[in-house]
Amino acid sequence: MNPEARTALLAHYDAVRRDLPWRGESDPYRILVSEVMLQQTRVDTVVRYYEPWLRRFPDVESLADADVDEVLREWEGLGYYRRARNLHAAVRAVRERPGGEFPETALELRALPGVGEYTAGAVASIAFGEVAPAVDGNVRRVLSRWFDEPEPTVSWLRARATELVHLTRPGDWNQALMELGAVVCTPRNPKCAVCPVSKWCAARAAGSQAERPVRARKPRVRAVDMLLVVLQCDGRVLLVRRPDGGLLGGMWAFPESEMTLGAGAGPTPTEEMEAEIATVVRGLDAAIVGPPLPLETVVHRFTHLHVTYRPYIMKATATVADGSGRAWVSASEAGALAIPVAQRRVLDQLTWEVR
DNA sequence: AACGCGGGGTC
DNA sequence: GACCCAGCGTT
Structure with missing residues (x-):
């Protein structure tokens, strides 16, 4: 796609990435836990739950053995409680696999309960180095602006993210895109002045970054x-x-x-x-x-x-x-x-x- | 494609 | 008060 832009973003990520408890982690169970917790949940919130969770459920075996009530109690306050039940079911499914081995490809991960397109790509790329895209809300916003696409569809996003994903550092690349969206390419008042890819950004060139992606209609409460x-x-x-x-x-x-x-x-x-x-x-x-x-x-x-x-x-x-x-x-x-x-x-x- | 599903931070 | 977040499963 654009090797120069990719290099610039990775370099930026290496220079300023935040020190998070799961950063640099290689245990796929721990990465899965962090990714599921991060579904629709802010980093600052997840940080308070991640380590207590691992003390209580340090590995696949301990979580699979646990009662669902204990699992929900540990999740209490995180919201979207279906995630906890799915995670519980997922590690039980892992335990049932031949040799109890953790699924190593996005395709296999995708079959676990609670693991969708995004989480499968994130875990596969971060834990196993698979060259797979991972499109979350942040990446959607970044790509919408990067290519000045007002209403990106799922298939369009998958195509762009697949073209862009770094061939030798796919996990870092995906995290770099997400981190850019979380810290620099924010929903409101994006910090284009400090953005490592602003010179390749179509929305920035057109001055439309504040309107990308276009707001969905608000649901009535x-x-x-x-x-x-x-x-x-x-x-x-x-x-x-x-x-x-x-x-x-x-x-x-x-x-x-x-x-x-x-x-x-x-x-x-x-x-x-x-x-x-x-x-x-x-x-x-x-x-x-x-x-x-x-x-x-x-x-x-x-x-x-x-x-x-x-x-x-x-x-x-x-x-x-x-x-x-x-x-x-x-x-x-x-x-x-x-x-x-x-x-x-x-x-x-x-x-x-x-x- | 649309909707239900928590809780909390931010502006 | 509105928005929206490292989404997924169901319909």
């Missing part, structure tokens, strides 16, 4: 009021396990019900709220022995959802048999479970008095 039912009995509260497939899948949370009454919920529950609480409690095969009392509301923003959690606490009889999907937990037991951040904030309001 839905506002939701969510009733949370906090049943308390003998210093324990009832948590239910959320369905695997959906939002916050597999994590433990308070029983909830979406309310349509808007922001009117005050210090005392409305009749409508009382009725909804009763419905939820009935569904849990429990019985209330005291009045529902409001806890502080907790606001949490998901990407497409703006949720106001309205927790009500009440004493109840622990008539629920502990099935796999329900559990009466103490404070210390709650500490060991994977619980969504917003609901952890509700838990933090509890005093855990016995009776």
